[in-house]
Amino acid sequence: QRGLVESGGGLVQAGDSLRLACAAAGRTYRYDCIGWFRQAPGKEREGVALISIGSGSTTIDDSVKGRFTISRDNAENTPYLEMNGLTPEDTAMYYCAAGTLCPPIGARWNPYFGVWGQGTQVTVSS
16 A cells, blocks of 8 residues: 545635645555544644545534535545635644545544545644
8 A cells, every 4th residue: 555645735814715635645545435634733633524435425523514525536536625714723734544444423533544644734824
């Protein structure tokens, strides 16, 4: 398996939008779940969104529900994280990760993902 490469981060103002993309580096491999996570300085990494590649079902964490959406471009097989109404509290390094199975409701997300990207920085100014 190869890693993942995130793109689309940057410096924006509060209220702006960003779209992050997650691409497979090198040879493609089989996976059934993509997750987006973020980690702010001094805080633990937290999951924000999941998408099942097989079913297309999505899960959005309550902390970003209504502002973030996760989707997949079927032609390019590229997962995206759409972030709207950004606030300074969204400032973090954002990571995508791949796993063979999406975590069930109520489970911690991190243990289900074995392949991670290096992250893309999102900074939101007030």
